Amino acid sequence: MKRLTFRFVTTVATLLLGHPAVAAGGLDVGNPAPEFELPDQQGQLHSLEDYRDQWVVLYFYPKDETPGCTTEACEFRDNIFAYRELNAQILGVSLDDVESHKKFAANHSLPFPLLADTEGTTADAYGVKTRMMGWTVAKRQTFLIDPDGNIAKHYEDVKPDAHSVEVLADLESLGARE
Numbered sequence: 001m002k003r004l005t006f007r008f009v010t011t012v013a014t015l016l017l018g019h020p021a022v023a024a025g026g027l028d029v030g031n032p033a034p035e036f037e038l039p040d041q042q043g044q045l046h047s048l049e050d051y052r053d054q055w056v057v058l059y060f061y062p063k064d065e066t067p068g069c070t071t072e073a074c075e076f077r078d079n080i081f082a083y084r085e086l087n088a089q090i091l092g093v094s095l096d097d098v099e100s101h102k103k104f105a106a107n108h109s110l111p112f113p114l115l116a117d118t119e120g121t122t123a124d125a126y127g128v129k130t131r132m133m134g135w136t137v138a139k140r141q142t143f144l145i146d147p148d149g150n151i152a153k154h155y156e157d158v159k160p161d162a163h164s165v166e167v168l169a170d171l172e173s174l175g176a177r178e
Contacts, residue, residue: 027127029153033058033145034125038093040113041101046091048149055088055152055176056145057167060128060138064096064104064114068140072160073110079164080111086168086176087147093117094138095129144170 027034033056037047048056059076061069076083076090083090090112096104101114115122120136123129128139140160144153144167153170155163 027143027151027154029151031151032149033143033151034122036115036117036122036125038115038117038122039098040115041098041105043098044113046113046115048145051089051091051145052149053147055086055147055171057083057088057090057142058093058126058145059090059140059142059158059163060093060123060126061140062132062137063094063135064100065107068160069094070104070108072140072158072163073104073114074108075161075164076112077108077110079168082168083171086171088171088176091115093122095120095123095136142167144174146174 033048035048037045039045057076059072061072063069073092076092080090092110092112092114094101094114095117097118098116101116104110105114117123117138120129120138123138126141126143128141130137130139140158142155142158142163143151144155146152152174155167
Protein backbone atom coordinates (compact mmCIF):
# COMPACT_ATOMS: atom_id res chain seq x y z
CA MET A 1 0.00 0.00 0.00
CA LYS A 2 2.82 2.44 0.84
CA ARG A 3 4.49 1.83 -2.54
CA LEU A 4 1.20 2.41 -4.37
CA THR A 5 0.55 5.61 -2.42
CA PHE A 6 4.07 6.88 -3.17
CA ARG A 7 3.61 6.16 -6.90
CA PHE A 8 0.24 7.91 -6.88
CA VAL A 9 1.62 10.99 -5.13
CA THR A 10 4.66 11.04 -7.44
CA THR A 11 2.42 10.71 -10.49
CA VAL A 12 0.11 13.50 -9.34
CA ALA A 13 3.09 15.75 -8.52
CA THR A 14 4.57 15.08 -11.96
CA LEU A 15 1.28 15.92 -13.65
CA LEU A 16 0.86 19.13 -11.67
CA LEU A 17 4.45 20.32 -11.61
CA GLY A 18 6.01 18.69 -14.65
CA HIS A 19 8.97 16.30 -14.73
CA PRO A 20 10.55 15.98 -11.24
CA ALA A 21 13.92 17.33 -12.46
CA VAL A 22 12.19 20.37 -13.95
CA ALA A 23 10.00 20.90 -10.88
CA ALA A 24 13.07 20.74 -8.65
CA GLY A 25 14.88 23.29 -10.79
CA GLY A 26 17.29 20.69 -12.18
CA LEU A 27 17.31 22.27 -15.63
CA ASP A 28 18.23 25.77 -14.54
CA VAL A 29 21.01 27.63 -16.30
CA GLY A 30 24.33 26.57 -14.77
CA ASN A 31 23.14 23.10 -13.79
CA PRO A 32 24.42 19.93 -15.50
CA ALA A 33 22.44 18.91 -18.55
CA PRO A 34 20.84 15.46 -18.33
CA GLU A 35 22.90 12.75 -20.02
CA PHE A 36 21.45 10.70 -22.85
CA GLU A 37 22.40 8.03 -25.36
CA LEU A 38 20.33 7.96 -28.55
CA PRO A 39 20.75 6.69 -32.11
CA ASP A 40 20.98 9.11 -35.03
CA GLN A 41 19.58 8.75 -38.54
CA GLN A 42 22.36 6.25 -39.36
CA GLY A 43 21.81 4.20 -36.19
CA GLN A 44 25.02 5.52 -34.57
CA LEU A 45 24.72 6.20 -30.84
CA HIS A 46 25.39 9.69 -29.48
CA SER A 47 25.67 10.81 -25.88
CA LEU A 48 26.17 14.23 -24.35
CA GLU A 49 29.54 13.00 -23.05
CA ASP A 50 30.68 12.58 -26.69
CA TYR A 51 30.62 16.37 -27.04
CA ARG A 52 32.59 17.48 -24.00
CA ASP A 53 34.81 20.45 -24.88
CA GLN A 54 32.25 21.59 -27.47
CA TRP A 55 29.13 23.71 -27.28
CA VAL A 56 25.98 21.66 -27.95
CA VAL A 57 22.78 23.02 -29.45
CA LEU A 58 20.30 20.37 -28.33
CA TYR A 59 17.08 21.24 -30.08
CA PHE A 60 13.87 19.32 -29.56
CA TYR A 61 11.15 19.40 -32.20
CA PRO A 62 7.76 17.73 -32.61
CA LYS A 63 7.79 15.84 -35.93
CA ASP A 64 9.89 15.19 -39.02
CA GLU A 65 8.65 16.72 -42.29
CA THR A 66 6.18 19.14 -40.71
CA PRO A 67 6.38 22.79 -41.82
CA GLY A 68 7.80 24.38 -38.64
CA CYS A 69 10.21 21.52 -37.97
CA THR A 70 11.47 21.57 -41.56
CA THR A 71 11.97 25.35 -41.44
CA GLU A 72 13.90 25.11 -38.16
CA ALA A 73 16.12 22.25 -39.36
CA CYS A 74 16.90 24.00 -42.64
CA GLU A 75 17.81 27.22 -40.80
CA PHE A 76 20.32 25.26 -38.71
CA ARG A 77 21.59 23.58 -41.90
CA ASP A 78 22.04 26.92 -43.66
CA ASN A 79 24.15 28.25 -40.76
CA ILE A 80 26.19 25.09 -40.20
CA PHE A 81 29.55 26.70 -41.04
CA ALA A 82 28.98 29.49 -38.52
CA TYR A 83 28.24 26.86 -35.86
CA ARG A 84 31.37 24.95 -36.73
CA GLU A 85 33.45 28.13 -36.44
CA LEU A 86 32.11 28.50 -32.90
CA ASN A 87 32.90 24.87 -31.99
CA ALA A 88 29.21 24.08 -31.63
CA GLN A 89 27.53 20.77 -32.45
CA ILE A 90 23.87 20.79 -33.44
CA LEU A 91 21.79 17.80 -32.31
CA GLY A 92 18.12 17.58 -33.26
CA VAL A 93 15.87 15.35 -31.13
CA SER A 94 12.33 14.14 -31.69
CA LEU A 95 10.32 11.05 -30.82
CA ASP A 96 10.41 9.91 -34.46
CA ASP A 97 12.30 6.72 -35.27
CA VAL A 98 15.66 6.26 -37.01
CA GLU A 99 14.07 5.55 -40.40
CA SER A 100 11.96 8.71 -40.26
CA HIS A 101 15.06 10.74 -39.34
CA LYS A 102 17.02 9.14 -42.17
CA LYS A 103 14.41 10.25 -44.74
CA PHE A 104 14.06 13.73 -43.20
CA ALA A 105 17.84 14.29 -43.16
CA ALA A 106 18.20 13.04 -46.74
CA ASN A 107 15.25 15.09 -48.06
CA HIS A 108 16.72 18.32 -46.67
CA SER A 109 20.48 17.58 -46.75
CA LEU A 110 20.80 18.01 -42.99
CA PRO A 111 24.49 17.86 -42.01
CA PHE A 112 23.99 17.13 -38.31
CA PRO A 113 22.67 14.22 -36.24
CA LEU A 114 18.95 13.79 -35.68
CA LEU A 115 18.48 11.69 -32.57
CA ALA A 116 15.63 9.21 -32.25
CA ASP A 117 14.11 9.38 -28.75
CA THR A 118 11.39 6.83 -29.53
CA GLU A 119 10.72 6.04 -25.86
CA GLY A 120 10.67 9.73 -24.93
CA THR A 121 13.11 9.27 -22.04
CA THR A 122 15.38 12.15 -23.09
CA ALA A 123 12.40 14.42 -23.80
CA ASP A 124 11.16 13.50 -20.32
CA ALA A 125 14.53 14.25 -18.72
CA TYR A 126 14.55 17.68 -20.35
CA GLY A 127 10.90 18.33 -19.48
CA VAL A 128 9.74 18.73 -23.08
CA LYS A 129 7.54 15.67 -23.67
CA THR A 130 3.91 16.61 -24.29
CA ARG A 131 0.71 15.63 -26.10
CA MET A 132 -0.23 17.54 -29.21
CA MET A 133 -3.25 16.74 -31.40
CA GLY A 134 -3.42 13.23 -29.94
CA TRP A 135 0.29 12.48 -30.45
CA THR A 136 3.05 12.30 -27.85
CA VAL A 137 5.80 14.61 -29.11
CA ALA A 138 8.63 16.83 -27.92
CA LYS A 139 7.89 20.52 -27.47
CA ARG A 140 9.88 22.84 -29.71
CA GLN A 141 12.54 23.92 -27.20
CA THR A 142 16.31 24.20 -27.27
CA PHE A 143 19.04 23.82 -24.68
CA LEU A 144 22.41 25.44 -25.27
CA ILE A 145 24.94 23.33 -23.37
CA ASP A 146 28.43 24.60 -22.61
CA PRO A 147 31.66 22.60 -23.17
CA ASP A 148 31.56 21.40 -19.54
CA GLY A 149 28.08 19.88 -19.98
CA ASN A 150 26.13 22.59 -18.16
CA ILE A 151 23.01 24.33 -19.40
CA ALA A 152 24.01 27.80 -20.62
CA LYS A 153 20.62 28.81 -22.02
CA HIS A 154 17.12 27.35 -22.34
CA TYR A 155 14.88 28.55 -25.16
CA GLU A 156 11.23 27.88 -24.45
CA ASP A 157 9.64 30.15 -27.06
CA VAL A 158 11.22 29.10 -30.35
CA LYS A 159 10.38 30.73 -33.68
CA PRO A 160 11.51 28.22 -36.34
CA ASP A 161 12.55 30.80 -38.93
CA ALA A 162 14.62 32.97 -36.57
CA HIS A 163 15.92 30.53 -33.96
CA SER A 164 19.22 29.53 -35.57
CA VAL A 165 20.36 33.15 -35.84
CA GLU A 166 19.26 33.78 -32.22
CA VAL A 167 21.32 30.81 -30.98
CA LEU A 168 24.37 31.91 -32.99
CA ALA A 169 24.18 35.39 -31.47
CA ASP A 170 23.97 33.89 -27.97
CA LEU A 171 26.94 31.59 -28.65
CA GLU A 172 29.00 34.60 -29.69
CA SER A 173 27.92 36.63 -26.64
CA LEU A 174 28.83 33.69 -24.40
CA GLY A 175 32.33 33.68 -25.85
CA ALA A 176 32.11 30.52 -27.97
CA ARG A 177 35.15 30.15 -30.21
CA GLU A 178 36.86 27.31 -32.03
